[in-house]
Amino acid sequence: MENQHDLELLALRTAQNILVFTGAGMSADSGIPTFRDALTGLWERFDAQQLATPEAFRRDPPLVWGWYEWRRGKALHAAPNAGHLAIAAWQHLVAQLTVVTQNVDDLHERAGSSRVIHLHGSLHQPRCFDCGHPFEQQGIPDEPEGGRRLPPPLCGHCGGPIRPGVVWFGEMLPPEALAAAEAAVRSCDVMIVVGTSGLVFPAARLPMIALQLKKPVIVVDPQPPTEALEKALWLKGRASELLPAMVGALKPR
Template identity: 60%
Template sequence: MIPAPLIEALRQARHMVVFTGAGVSAESGIPTFRDSLTGLWARFDATSLATPEAFQADPALVWGWYEWRRMKVLQAQPNAAHLAITELARQVPRLTLVSQNVDDLHERAGSTEVVHLHGSLHQPRCCKCGESPKQPLDMPNEPEGGRRLQPPSCTICSGLLRPGVVWFGENLPAAALSAALQAAETCDLLISVGTSGMVYPAAEIPGLAWRAGAVIVHVNPLPHRQHREREYTLAGPAGEQLPALVAQAFGDR
């Protein structure tokens, strides 16, 4: 049962923030960093490939891994949680969607103006000039296990293209981080979905919203440890909990 005060808070919300993590994409079958790698990648730790140093040492290895990940994303479909977030945006006056995910499943589910804190697999950029290709890259055609792939060259300066994601040791995009923090400080309700709360500085966003007076909702298969005033936990898959939340709060509209 979803608590009645939470349902009422949803109905009264004027500005809602939905903050998503890898758990949402995992329900569409996209491997997370915690999942074991397969094929060529089985002998690697994912965190060792997601660094500027790894790309500098072996661009083909890192680019091939990210193209394998992008292939997985392109084969996946938005799940019920993605669709429920799109429906929430129709029901509240203002919704800001902040995601730590680097896929495009939110957009394919109908969400617009997603704040991507960790960049995107679909927006590579040049290592030298920083520009992104004007045309989208072709869908990778790789075997299941993946393989090494030489990165394309920039059409402007001939530098190597790199994945358009935030690697370990890099700062979050300033504009995206600023937008996320401003939304957290001004919202009256924040729903945190499928995130471990361990990756900083993004993990600070729910706490920032709570300190500013917002109602906080954690949607995760594992119960959230903290239970403060104005804080709720919905334990279970996002694809089940979010549609139920939307139905109970707005099903009569």
């Protein structure tokens, strides 16, 4: 095992095509509560699965829209952490660096990463629930700490309610994003998996594809990876601490 992991660290030094796959632990270091932790205040008595579905939105649009505006406000008030900034700096040290994220905030983009694939959509790209037309959203929502119900704006084209641009339970991942992410896995020299439990499919399949292709996979997480990723090299620690150290070690001196 030791030898195999030496190879992963060597791969990290020589890699020119890096894939960084991020999940909730990446944003948690910026103070953004994870999906399930976000259920406080008005949302406390709900289950995430009761709020994040097309059925929930159909049943009670102001409840669901209010929750997402509250979460969008939290995301926009948060700043990229040292881990986001390290990934953005890394892209200048290699030929190609792609970020594939399960997160719905825009912290990678605000840190300066130029190639970011959002597998689960974005809090910042709302669209019409009925006709799918994109909706231009302005400003930072100023939602009360405990949250509130808020009727969604209406579509300028068809008058339908505007929905968040995230992927809900029971919905497919955007096919273009999934295809681009799989292509990035196949072409990368090394895959870094940051702050994701690796439990939510089909996103969780991506590191497994990399392992099947015998690519070096490095997991950055305070928690040990799931059994499916036991062949990966686990670097135990937080994204905001380990990523800057990794990228710092790669800089030419």
